[in-house]
Amino acid sequence: MTSTGPFGPLEFQLVLLRRMADHHPELVEGARHELGVSLADMREANRRWQAMVRSPRSRSAAARYRSVLGEPERVVRRRIGDLECDALLWPVVLWPTLRFEVMTAPGGAVWNEWLVRAPGGTGPELRTAEDLRPWSCTVDEVARAFPPARPLPGTAPTRTGLRFTLPDGGIRVAEFTWGLLQRWTE
Structure with a gap:
């Protein structure tokens, strides 16, 4: 990958992975190898994305x-x-x-x-805290599985928190990056 080539879906996935590496470097490493890219490629993709986002001539986020x-x-x-x-x-x-x-x-x-x-897709069956494995479920899936749930501010950009209640009444807090579960705590 070069910094002069087009920035496309592969590079964008590297941006997603870059933020997830804070929690699960081992999962990111495996995903990076699956995509066939180096750590330098991931860093370069993130650098280019940040430059696009922060550019004074930046287009709208949707564009x-x-x-x-x-x-x-x-x-x-x-x-x-x-x-x-x-x-x-x-x-x-x-x-x-x-x-x-x-x-x-x-x-x-x-x-x-x-x-x-994905529309029509089925997520994992979430019944207990042990079912909440990294990268297995989304914010919405955890909120639906363990009501009542309350959104919390994230600890960094692209991160979201969720306070939820287990069937036994226990309260947990989950952290998501780009909407994908990273971890939970009591």
């Missing part, structure tokens, strides 16, 4: 995702309260049962971007 990932595989209109928005979904090679989802408000402003289960 940036379209330029990097192409046209979405699917666009789904959703109603959240009084707001109608669009969910743009792209496949990701590393996680074939997931999609990268970008939620856009009217006017095209991006207000959420993360990994979700």
